Amino acid sequence: MVEWQTLAKEKRESVIGLIPKAWLLPSPVPPATEQRDVTGKYIQQFLSPAEIEITETDAVGIVKNTISAKWKARDVAEAFCHRAALAHQMVNCLHEIFFDAAIADAQALDEYYAKHGKPIGPLHGLPVSLKDQFHVKDVETTMGYVGWIGTFEGKKGTNKEKVFESEMVRELRNLGAILYCKTSVPHTLMAGETVNNIIGYTWNPKNRNLACGGSSGGEGALIGLKGSPVGFGTDIGGSIRIPAAFNGLYGIRPSSGRLPYEGMANSMDGQNSILSVVGPIATSVGALKLVIKGLLEQQPWLHDPLVAEIPWRDEQEQAVLDIVKGSGGGQLAFGISKGDGIVNCQPPVRRAIDIVVKTAEKLGHKVFEWAPPSHKRCLEIAFKTWIYDGGADVHAAFALSGEPMASQITSTYGTLKDEYTASQIAANNVAKRAYQKEYMEYWNSTAELTGTGRPIDAVIAPLAPFAAARPDMAKFGSGTLKAKRVMPGLSTWVNMVDYTSAVLPVTLVDKSIDVVDEGYKPLNDQDEKVFLAYDPELYDRAHVAVQIVGRRLQEEKILTITEILGDALGKHVV
């Protein structure tokens, strides 16, 4: 075995080694052909009724119980640690385990409560999982790179190794959250699937034929298995929303500058044309609101130079509720996007859009076709930002250990290319701003259509052409086999315009309804690839979701709208 393989194996085994023996599975999980879905009853068989009750309560319910002292923080922590340990053994979703620290922290919270008779903060005792870009004291950050093992972001001797904490970690601790694990990512972060040479591949727990999504894939899989009530991912092209959607969860990609990214590991750090943003994934919209409100109470703008001073705005939430109440449940106006003209969506996604549209109409809302400026032009600008450095940052990370690049990454970064010059980057920034301006004026122009006195309130759109990706289908960027833009186009336009987008879980693939479109004429080679990838049998019972997109920094409004639609779909908590 070459050195990187040894290092990867040791790391992988050391993580498994941190799982208490009592929580190890008695035998390996059967293959997907025998046990496609490991959520629900499958994982429940390894848990006590009390653990099931705790872990199947959403974050809002959990803090209600911890804050009222009905539940001990320690019991909650132990239940989620146990379930997360099971989840990891089933789908490979963890990079780091620190259950001991979590349980000690929870114990300390219980003691605090006993002494002071009150909780330490609004997230008192709430377990929160973190994508492996967050730095946590006493814990490593590898981001899936073998070469980062035993270093701080690939560098040795920085005195930051296992000491430094990301800003949001500090804030979550202040709020009373319990941190207990870090979740898997694709190395480089630049893929809609989760694969690296340390933990291998993270599968979709609902349908183990499929990808869990990425790059916050470990979060999606873990929360999908209810091994965490809420966790944080990041999104530069869809990396929060894709795993949320593929795992039937709520999630939000806030606009840049809303939540603190300060002190997190990243790829191509310093590329600032399109910023990666951090945001939560959870089993309810209430959970998303809970953690965002909590973080904003911590005034992150005083600790992260890129966060704007915009506290949580109750009045924006209330404005939506007032409109809905004032018109007997409806009268929001939605733009409906069914695709981007580059690829069409597979049958389950089309059906999900239809379900949401019909639900909106039934509530009394108005829907309009969404015909924005060219997504092709949008994506050309966006994808350039990912290869400004020609792959230099990524290649340097792989060179540290000599490990190979996964096939999901080689399509974009396989060959080291010329770097963009300052003038080329500036020209792309100007093109980006022009596109954003055009997009916002298109949005403004809809005020003349809606009849509500306002432009469209939100856009209902797919964020991938498939329910979940088949392995090796969720490549970003350009590549061979015309695979480019198969997936991220439908999510990445949101990053280009820096809008707020929440994921709304809708339904499950049903092979008896979602049949193959016989005689379909693909738009182009990419579209053909998407069309051919659909297999009702393989996809059956996979989650299907859509995204609800609002304008820049409209997190309060979009979460509220998403909650209204989710409630109407019977998905208050998923």
Next chain:
Amino acid sequence: MVEWQTLAKEKRESVIGLIPKAWLLPSPVPPATEQRDVTGKYIQQFLSPAEIEITETDAVGIVKNTISAKWKARDVAEAFCHRAALAHQMVNCLHEIFFDAAIADAQALDEYYAKHGKPIGPLHGLPVSLKDQFHVKDVETTMGYVGWIGTFEGKKGTNKEKVFESEMVRELRNLGAILYCKTSVPHTLMAGETVNNIIGYTWNPKNRNLACGGSSGGEGALIGLKGSPVGFGTDIGGSIRIPAAFNGLYGIRPSSGRLPYEGMANSMDGQNSILSVVGPIATSVGALKLVIKGLLEQQPWLHDPLVAEIPWRDEQEQAVLDIVKGSGGGQLAFGISKGDGIVNCQPPVRRAIDIVVKTAEKLGHKVFEWAPPSHKRCLEIAFKTWIYDGGADVHAAFALSGEPMASQITSTYGTLKDEYTASQIAANNVAKRAYQKEYMEYWNSTAELTGTGRPIDAVIAPLAPFAAARPDMAKFGSGTLKAKRVMPGLSTWVNMVDYTSAVLPVTLVDKSIDVVDEGYKPLNDQDEKVFLAYDPELYDRAHVAVQIVGRRLQEEKILTITEILGDALGKHVV
């Protein structure tokens, strides 16, 4: 004469040609040796008492009179057009004159008022001058480049020439402002003086031995002569604050993302490590508040993709007033910066800082030494952002006509250099963010010192080592004669951390008090140059100002503090 000289001369003369004959000076202004100061009584001799009354009223007073219909918009417009015409003949401060359109617009406002019995908006009939980066219908934008004459930003056949308007122009019109002239800039915008091959040099009207500042130099000179009550400049390294200070005016450099820059001409557009921002210069703080509040009511975040949704926050203004009222006039906490360790300030600037400190103390505020992270490191990062493209953008603009570069520009851009690569830019962005983080944590740390329960409320600091620059002293960037950072260091750190900074005019140079420091030992060659440039006789009666710096996006707070200090200095309106 070579072609560029002919074009420049024609353009220069065409602008002069737009001045009504009755407003032409009977004879040229005497040289500075005979008539150092052309403000006040000097310019008044060419105006009627009614014109003097109008033009010496600040913007708040003007709109009070136009909104109450005491003054006709047309009379106001004519008075300012007249005074601006005189100002231009005295100090070369205008690039474009469109008095006819302004008077027609004012007439239309008067008719609107007569018909509807109310003003059209909060700036009804307020003349507003614009730096020559704004695009205005029917008017050219040269930005001082001969090669831009007859083009749209150097390009022909765009169909935007004299048609396209910048976003803020649209908003100002909505508010009822009257646009009537565009003001001079140094070609490239990258200097603290104002010089180009079209209009030549813009002198400081208060002391014509000295520079009016830059790059919003025409604004400073025009408003200094009260040829405008309020105007808009831009600032990437001090370009609003320097001319405000050199002309004894109030001005504010807001944080990026507060006011709309959309659709303005610029240098090195698309460089997005340090963004140029737009902000007002005026004769009172009230005027600055008036126009900022007005613009924010226009919801610029719906029309400029880079503006954050942060309306004017009365509560932040009120919080300052409550603190002051609650403690009998004082109890704000100020950091005091007297220099940056690279250059020391000339005697008048040191005295101005002392005046403000004593005034603050007398009011009951607390003052503390300000010892932030290294400005040297800060400026190294900042100055790199200005030469990312090696000068390519600037050289291309000069190449359009073959005109030569002014000496103020050659120090930075004289030689075309290699462009930065994407990786180099990313590394600089990371270094910048790290510096910003360190700076904000230093600021946070002062909460332990102040005894107010808060960190420092604002920093009182110089923004140039001299009252105004002697010609050729206000170079930006690096250069010969060790001139680098002579000036912009004291202003540019604010742009690096993206803080809010307002200019507070303090006093005038007094040669009998501000004597040369005999036996002064310069810190270094740059400092020696600053020291040697001071000449009490030459500088006598020049304006001296300081800047009041607040944290990011703290415009309401900083304007309120600046107003309090200005009132205490007896400078409610300057």
